[in-house]
Amino acid sequence: MTRLVEDYQGGAGVARLAEAYGIHRSTVCAHLNRRGVVRRVPGLGAEEAAEAARLHEQGLSLRAIARTMGVCRKAVRRALVDASAIST
Template sequence: MKRSWNRLSDESRARVAQRYEAGETTTQLAKDYRVAKSTIIGILRANNVVVRRQPLTPEQVSEAARLYESGLSLSQVAKRMDVNQETMRVAIIEARVTLREPTRAKNA
């Protein structure tokens, strides 16, 4: 499914900040405004809103574990899931997935 991206008006951006400060999640806001979660986080930061920790959903953790076990690296999985690599590493460990030895960059 192709996602159609939206550009949010200044009014919508202000409403995003208000709704987030009222307790709504970045995931729900991204869904409601049909934008990426990273867009919502960017809006919040631009409005000097303190962003709460962004835990992964159980479905996201399952998908991350599946991708990692299929052979992707932690950084590749983190990029696909649009999260920080350390967040991804912790989630994979908590899912009881055995981490592979990190690969080292080869000197050319």
């Protein structure tokens, strides 16, 4: 699982890793925890938030954006609210 840790540290999210390795997200987290990897706060960075806003302007739903970006729908909503792309 060294490669999984390297992929995570390279920026891949837990959901993407779970899909890529064919394991559950909680298993990904367990591997990271056993290796002492400091977990990132879930959400979108500035560039990802801008991409989410662009996709939203194109008419994609929050769920579709979340699936595309490998994050939860709440993270997309939070980023769009912060960017004033949608109202609370």
